[in-house]
Amino acid sequence: MRLSRSLLPTLKETPAEAQIVSHRLMLRAGLVRQTASGIYAWLPAGYRVLHNIARIVREEQDAIGAQELLMPTIQPAELWRESGRYEGYGKEMLRIRDRHDRELLYGPTNEEMITDLFRQSVRSYRELPQSVYHIQWKFRDEVRPRFGVMRGREFLMKDAYSFDIDQAGAVLSYRRMMLSYMRSFQRLGLQAIPMAADTGPIGGDLSHEFIILAPTGESQVFFDAAFEEIDYSQGGFDARSPEDLARFYGLMTSHYAATDEKHDAAAFAALAPERRREGRGIEVGHIFYFGTKYSRAMNFSVTTADGSSVHPEMGSYGIGVSRLVGAVIEASHDEAGIIWPDAIAPFRAALLNLKPGDAACDGLCESLYARLGGAALYDDREERAGVKFNDADLLGHPWQIIVGPRGATAGKVELKRRASGAREELSPEAALAKILG
Numbered sequence: 001m002r003l004s005r006s007l008l009p010t011l012k013e014t015p016a017e018a019q020i021v022s023h024r025l026m027l028r029a030g031l032v033r034q035t036a037s038g039i040y041a042w043l044p045a046g047y048r049v050l051h052n053i054a055r056i057v058r059e060e061q062d063a064i065g066a067q068e069l070l071m072p073t074i075q076p077a078e079l080w081r082e083s084g085r086y087e088g089y090g091k092e093m094l095r096i097r098d099r100h101d102r103e104l105l106y107g108p109t110n111e112e113m114i115t116d117l118f119r120q121s122v123r124s125y126r127e128l129p130q131s132v133y134h135i136q137w138k139f140r141d142e143v144r145p146r147f148g149v150m151r152g153r154e155f156l157m158k159d160a161y162s163f164d165i166d167q168a169g170a171v172l173s174y175r176r177m178m179l180s181y182m183r184s185f186q187r188l189g190l191q192a193i194p195m196a197a198d199t200g201p202i203g204g205d206l207s208h209e210f211i212i213l214a215p216t217g218e219s220q221v222f223f224d225a226a227f228e229e230i231d232y233s234q235g236g237f238d239a240r241s242p243e244d245l246a247r248f249y250g251l252m253t254s255h256y257a258a259t260d261e262k263h264d265a266a267a268f269a270a271l272a273p274e275r276r277r278e279g280r281g282i283e284v285g286h287i288f289y290f291g292t293k294y295s296r297a298m299n300f301s302v303t304t305a306d307g308s309s310v311h312p313e314m315g316s317y318g319i320g321v322s323r324l325v326g327a328v329i330e331a332s333h334d335e336a337g338i339i340w341p342d343a344i345a346p347f348r349a350a351l352l353n354l355k356p357g358d359a360a361c362d363g364l365c366e367s368l369y370a371r372l373g374g375a376a377l378y379d380d381r382e383e384r385a386g387v388k389f390n391d392a393d394l395l396g397h398p399w400q401i402i403v404g405p406r407g408a409t410a411g412k413v414e415l416k417r418r419a420s421g422a423r424e425e426l427s428p429e430a431a432l433a434k435i436l437g
């Protein structure tokens with residue numbers, strides 16, 4: 001993308017309405033703009049990040065055999081009357097009437113709709129287990145939308161649903177999903193910790209929240225340092241093996257971890273002092289096992305091997321995809337701006353032309369830009385070098401290639417690594433090799 005032709009409205013001033021660093025930086029870097037309270041437009045650079053996060057989450061869902069589908073945002077009230085949640089959900093639900101006066105709602109979650117879809121077509125135990133997911137916008141009319149995309153009213157969620165024939169199968173689905181979550185967060189450069197949680201309006205028996213640490217988090221969290229040492233991508237966990245899943249789940253639940261709501265001060269105090277960790281946390285995911293709550297209420301049953309019928313055991317599993325954009329920034333920034341993990345950066349590199357109009361600079365930049373393709377944001381604007389440096393730091397691309405007139409003539413560029421600030425002078429070829437690595 002050429003910056004001179006991009007909708008990338010960076011701000012020098014700190015917007016007054018933003019209370020936390022990720023919100024400030026998302027506005028200043030031109031990633032999002034608020035269009036109504038708690039509702040945001042994703043501008044091109046921000047949308048790339050959102051897309052990259054969704055891609056990683058999708059890959060890790062596919063890897064455990066969950067099937068992607070897409071359910072609509074608008075749902076009929078009728079389904080929610082069947083489950084008994086229509087009245088109970090309260091003011092967070094956006095209720096709508098169409099021209100025929102039929103009652104609709106903008107989905108805050110999809111347990112009812114997925115149960116309806118399964119009951120329409122799945123009849124036999126032979127068709128289970130199955131897991132499905134979608135990545136879709138939700139609406140919850142939060143009392144106090146705040147912190148930008150972290151607590152929006154419209155937000156993007158990955159929500160998955162599992163259907164099993166019995167409790168033992170459902171527990172495996174739950175553990176498999178937890179493994180997929182830990183792998184997703186690790187790939188996003190985040191250290192997430194699963195913490196036992198209350199089940200809330202979803203209802204049910206077993207639930208974990210996934211918390212990442214950040215000073216601006218909404219809850220106080222306590223955990224064992226053991227979580228800092230686990231590598232989920234390795235660790236030899238095969239998501240298809242019940243034994244591996246049991247070992248993984250054991251590892252996740254045998255170390256102390258709790259939010260303030262569930263904190264047990266005595267158990268925490270029993271840890272060796274050097275293993276006690278305490279801080280603020282942001283909830284980026286939440287998983288639930290709730291048995292037959294919806295399948296029973298909505299009359300979904302399948303036949304079993306002996307000819308009787310059962311209500312399938314269900315779970316639901318959410319990741320806050322749009323909240324993660326803010327959460328990653330909370331976890332990875334400095335005074336100058338965002339520091340994107342390589343895996344989700346909007347662009348791998350900023351290409352800074354320090355003297356547009358200079359034949360050597362223009363020539364070298366154009367050839368680098370052609371080689372980098374979509375991986376680069378080319379700063380071709382008629383601006384002072386200082387402005388370009390500041391914007392590149394603010395936007396947080398992992399690499400910056402700096403092309404000035406002296407270097408361009410000598411066949412050299414400067415390469416800066418955003419995270420460490422390390423700079424080196426090298427040939428354009430060597431710079432490309434490092435960036436495209």
Ligand code: ATP
Binds near residue numbers: 151320321323
């Ligand atoms: P919270 O406790 O933060 O209000 P929740 O428990 O109501 O969240 P869930 O129903 O568990 O949320 O939704 C799954 C995930 O969706 C959450 O873990 C969170 O990452 C994300 N999420 C929930 N509400 C919002 C929101 N208002 N804005 C952005 N993301 C949200």
Ligand code: MG
Binds near residue numbers: 209285286
């Ligand atoms: Mg939750």
